[in-house]
Amino acid sequence: MSYDFKTVEKKWQDVWEKEGTYNATNDFTKKKWYGLVEFPYPSGQGLHVGHPRPYTALDIIARKKRLQGYNVLFPMGFDAFGLPAENFAIKNHVHPKIITKKNVDHFREQLKALGFSFDWSREVNTTYPDYYKWTQWIFIQLYKKGLAYKATMPINFCTGCKVGLANEEVVNGVCERCGSEVVQKEKSQWMLKITEYAQRLIDDLDDIDFLEKIKTQQRNWIGRSEGAEVEFNISGCDEKLLVYTTRPDTLFGATYMVVSPEHEILKTLKDKIENYDEVKDYKYKASLKSDFERAEINKEKTGVEIKGIKAINPVNNKEIPIWISDYVLVSYGTGAIMAVPAHDDRDYEFAKKFGLDIIQVLEGGDISKEAFTEDGTHINSEFLNGLNKEDAIEKIINWLEEKKIGKRKVNYKLRDWVFSRQRYWGEPIPMVYCEDCGWVPLPEEELPLKLPEVEEFEPGENGESPLAKQTEWINTKCPHCGKPAKRETDTMPQWAGSSWYFLRYIDPHNDKEFASKEALDYWLPVDWYNGGMEHTTLHLLYSRFWHKFLYDIGKVPTKEPYQKRTSHGMILGSNGEKMSKSKGNVINPDDIVNEFGADTFRVYEMFMGPFDQDASWSMESVRGCFKFLDRVWNMQDFLVEGEAYQPETEKMIHKAIKKVSSDIEELKFNTSVSTFMTMVNEFYKLRKINKAEFRTFLILLNPFAPHITEELFERAGYGTQISKCEWPSYDEEKIIEDEITLPIQFNGKLKGTISIVKDEDEASVREKVHEAVASKLEGKNIVKEIYVKNKIYNIVIK
RNA sequence: GCCGAUGUGGCGGAAUUGGUAGACGCACACGACUCAAAAUCGUGCGGGAAACCAUGUGGGUUCGAGUCCCACCAUCGGUACCA
Numbered sequence: 046m047s048y049d050f051k052t053v054e055k056k057w058q059d060v061w062e063k064e065g066t067y068n069a070t071n072d073f074t075k076k077k078w079y080g081l082v083e084f085p086y087p088s089g090q091g092l093h094v095g096h097p098r099p100y101t102a103l104d105i106i107a108r109k110k111r112l113q114g115y116n117v118l119f120p121m122g123f124d125a126f127g128l129p130a131e132n133f134a135i136k137n138h139v140h141p142k143i144i145t146k147k148n149v150d151h152f153r154e155q156l157k158a159l160g161f162s163f164d165w166s167r168e169v170n171t172t173y174p175d176y177y178k179w180t181q182w183i184f185i186q187l188y189k190k191g192l193a194y195k196a197t198m199p200i201n202f203c204t205g206c207k208v209g210l211a212n213e214e215v216v217n218g219v220c221e222r223c224g225s226e227v228v229q230k231e232k233s234q235w236m237l238k239i240t241e242y243a244q245r246l247i248d249d250l251d252d253i254d255f256l257e258k259i260k261t262q263q264r265n266w267i268g269r270s271e272g273a274e275v276e277f278n279i280s281g282c283d284e285k286l287l288v289y290t291t292r293p294d295t296l297f298g299a300t301y302m303v304v305s306p307e308h309e310i311l312k313t314l315k316d317k318i319e320n321y322d323e324v325k326d327y328k329y330k331a332s333l334k335s336d337f338e339r340a341e342i343n344k345e346k347t348g349v350e351i352k353g354i355k356a357i358n359p360v361n362n363k364e365i366p367i368w369i370s371d372y373v374l375v376s377y378g379t380g381a382i383m384a385v386p387a388h389d390d391r392d393y394e395f396a397k398k399f400g401l402d403i404i405q406v407l408e409g410g411d412i413s414k415e416a417f418t419e420d421g422t423h424i425n426s427e428f429l430n431g432l433n434k435e436d437a438i439e440k441i442i443n444w445l446e447e448k449k450i451g452k453r454k455v456n457y458k459l460r461d462w463v464f465s466r467q468r469y470w471g472e473p474i475p476m477v478y479c480e481d482c483g484w485v486p487l488p489e490e491e492l493p494l495k496l497p498e499v500e501e502f503e504p505g506e507n508g509e510s511p512l513a514k515q516t517e518w519i520n521t522k523c524p525h526c527g528k529p530a531k532r533e534t535d536t537m538p539q540w541a542g543s544s545w546y547f548l549r550y551i552d553p554h555n556d557k558e559f560a561s562k563e564a565l566d567y568w569l570p571v572d573w574y575n576g577g578m579e580h581t582t583l584h585l586l587y588s589r590f591w592h593k594f595l596y597d598i599g600k601v602p603t604k605e606p607y608q609k610r611t612s613h614g615m616i617l618g619s620n621g622e623k624m625s626k627s628k629g630n631v632i633n634p635d636d637i638v639n640e641f642g643a644d645t646f647r648v649y650e651m652f653m654g655p656f657d658q659d660a661s662w663s664m665e666s667v668r669g670c671f672k673f674l675d676r677v678w679n680m681q682d683f684l685v686e687g688e689a690y691q692p693e694t695e696k697m698i699h700k701a702i703k704k705v706s707s708d709i710e711e712l713k714f715n716t717s718v719s720t721f722m723t724m725v726n727e728f729y730k731l732r733k734i735n736k737a738e739f740r741t742f743l744i745l746l747n748p749f750a751p752h753i754t755e756e757l758f759e760r761a762g763y764g765t766q767i768s769k770c771e772w773p774s775y776d777e778e779k780i781i782e783d784e785i786t787l788p789i790q791f792n793g794k795l796k797g798t799i800s801i802v803k804d805e806d807e808a809s810v811r812e813k814v815h816e817a818v819a820s821k822l823e824g825k826n827i828v829k830e831i832y833v834k835n836k837i838y839n840i841v842i843k
Numbered sequence: 844g845c846c847g848a849u850g851u852g853g854c855g856g857a858a859u860u861g862g863u864a865g866a867c868g869c870a871c872a873c874g875a876c877u878c879a880a881a882a883u884c885g886u887g888c889g890g891g892a893a894a895c896c897a898u899g900u901g902g903g904u905u906c907g908a909g910u911c912c913c914a915c916c917a918u919c920g921g922u923a924c925c926a
Binding site: 047257258261262265266268270272288289290291292303346370371372373374376377378381382383384385389390391392394456457458578579581582652653654655657658659660661663665666668669670672673675676679715716718719720721722723726729786787788789790792793794795797798828829830831833836837839840841 | 845846847848855862866867868869870882895905906907924925926
């Protein structure tokens with residue numbers, strides 16, 4: 046009888062749904078486990094084969110934890126605000142809400158067809174007012190604590206999406222989403238002070254179990270550096286120029302300064318600048334360049350000397366010139382640098398090009414050829430001479446602090462988070478602008494501030510939000526003084542709703558607070574969160590920031606949201622390239638489920654390779670997994686009665702329990718599947734499996750292939766469901782090999798094997814070995830014999 | 844440039860963390876079943892006649908290295924004038 050997966054899978058999915066088999070309970074006395082996967086953006090294309098890989102992985106862990114007696118929370122939801130729905134709305138004049146609903150329904154159906162044990166009673170959707178009410182509420186709390194502020198500043202503006210972007214969303218100078226060019230544009234934006242949390246976002250990584258590469262990437266992104274700020278006087282006036290440097294010890298080698306084109310000194314000292322037109326012209330040209338262009342012309346440095354003003358190097362009172370150049374960024378440090386061409390590649394290149402002085406202050410290298418950027422003994426540096434880098438930095442900082450012209454300073458690459466989007470399909474920012482009172486947050490009882498129903502979704506001419514056209518909605522009263530006032534028309538970025546969704550799952554229907562304290566205390570932190578590496582510097586950083594903020598205002602009990610974070614590899618097309626319609630290598634999960642069933646799909650995605658590495662799709666291998674499940678199905682043909690494992694299989698089964706149990710925790714699903722295959726092969730050789738063996742086998746396989754195993758379990762008549770059973774345990778005693786095949790080596794090369802009893806007397810082993818390889822030893826000179834107990838016997842010969 | 848990862852049969856990949864390299868699967872070949880094919884069930888399968896040679900390359904440590912160390916090469920990700 047061949048396995049009818051269609052009927053069987055539907056049958057069990059219905060049972061689970063009806064019985065709520067996998068829903069988390071509110072029994073807070075039980076030990077808990079909270080597993081989380083990234084909720085999808087419900088795109089019109091439906092589920093991608095990449096989605097189920099991490100979902101299956103954590104589903105397996107969740108199912109195992111349940112069998113181990115945990116109260117498991119394994120939820121799913123939809124991150125449904127976002128540009129694709131809005132763009133589709135513009136094109137086809139359908140409200141994004143309608144498209145989103147359709148897509149969500151489709152996604153949900155697809156996910157259910159794969160048999161994930163999600164607790165659907167807790168589904169969340171970021172676009173529902175009862176959800177985004179709390180997104181807005183969190184924003185207001187941030188505002189109240191001074192962590193949300195409005196700023197007019199040059200921002201990254203995507204020419205395609207017509208929207209401002211956060212730094213994190215700009216990839217190689219183009220938009221992360223659509224690939225269009227990104228230019229700088231002045232715009233008034235809501236900003237979130239994530240920089241205030243920079244140090245804690247680094248420090249607290251020490252206490253959590255994230256993959257090391259994830260921690261590294263977060264640390265690099267936050268980009269902490271230690272150094273000093275130093276003031277340079279400008280001759281002939283009271284103005285000062287402040288710089289940040291990580292190498293204050295090289296101050297004696299500072300031969301000029303550079304300010305960024307946007308630096309304010311160009312305004313404050315305008316009257317003193319002799320070549321102002323030239324400077325202004327350079328500034329203008331720089332403003333036209335996008336970040337991408339600035340990076341592209343990387344090789345050739347440009348700049349203009351600012352004539353009429355000079356800076357004074359505080360260590361030797363020498364006058365040095367000040368230049369303007371776009372190799373100095375306004376957004377990092379102080380927007381101005383002291384240039385030490387002898388010991389910095391960029392400064393060296395600049396100095397060479399413009400004929401500026403180069404003074405060596407560290408011994409080593411060949412300054413006539415290139416900058417010397419390594420550590421060396423200080424020279425030409427008066428009181429620093431003879432010191433190494435570390436000591437010199439200490440000494441100069443103390444000196445600067447004493448003279449009050451500088452101080453120790455830590456800097457971060459991380460910038461504040463640009464939080465405004467000039468778009469319709471996002472959470473309205475719950476702020477009102479009043480001529481008299483300034484920005485005023487909506488009273489909390491007025492939340493949610495719902496998105497108005499509109500018909501036109503196009504952004505305005507100047508990249509304004511489509512909401513700007515909604516005069517009725519915009520005009521309101523100031524919550525503070527009651528005078529006419531206007532609403533903010535920008536909306537929040539997609540990252541807003543996903544920054545806290547894991548908290549809502551904990552208590553999704555609560556209309557008094559985002560989640561009850563009791564439930565939060567029980568369920569937090571998330572025990573295991575798996576997601577893509579592409580979210581390491583975006584979502585993961587943002588949500589840690591929000592969580593820490595909520596912790597600070599006493600709303601969540603843990604400093605960190607996620608105890609453990611792992612990541613999965615991508616699924617590529619069969620040609621090894623990223624799946625894309627244009628390459629014609631896209632696999633539709635529905636097709637696979639229809640042809641082979643959900644269990645095959647799941648087993649295949651786990652078997653295809655190491656979970657954390659990329660893997661190419663292989664249709665042949667899918668068939669191999671189908672064949673495997675078919676063999677499992679047919680094992681019922683030789684099922685016999687039996688209450689204990691057969692002697693021939695006992696060891697194998699105990700080993701398998703151990704292996705699969707640890708493999709699942711280590712995400713080594715591929716070797717677990719191999720273990721199952723090996724077991725099946727063994728049972729086929731015996732042409733016999735008894736009920737005790739079958740029972741254990743089915744429970745072990747259940748997390749991977751939940752439908753077929755439940756069905757076989759029922760047919761075999763165990764009188765219950767696997768979901769109500771316990772995860773099997775193994776006996777270490779039963780795993781011990783009492784007969785060992787001992788390899789014999791000459792000089793580390795295999796020459797034969799013998800069979801010994803475990804812990805056999807060494808003399809007896811030696812005797813056996815010599816007997817076994819006697820002929821090969823003839824005429825050889827034995828130098829040494831090494832016996833590693835129960836492992837190997839190596840004879841060193843000459 | 845910097846940071847991170849990867850490199851093992853025809854292919855995807857195993858290897859108890861220094862102890863028989865190639866588990867498991869795919870592909871392939873052969874056998875059984877069949878009039879035949881598919882499916883299924885078996886058997887074999889790194890190279891070489893053998894000695895031996897084989898885990899990207901070249902060195903090293905060790906009785907013994909895919910695994911540890913040094914120097915390279917290649918591929919893939921992330922990041923980039925961050926002072």
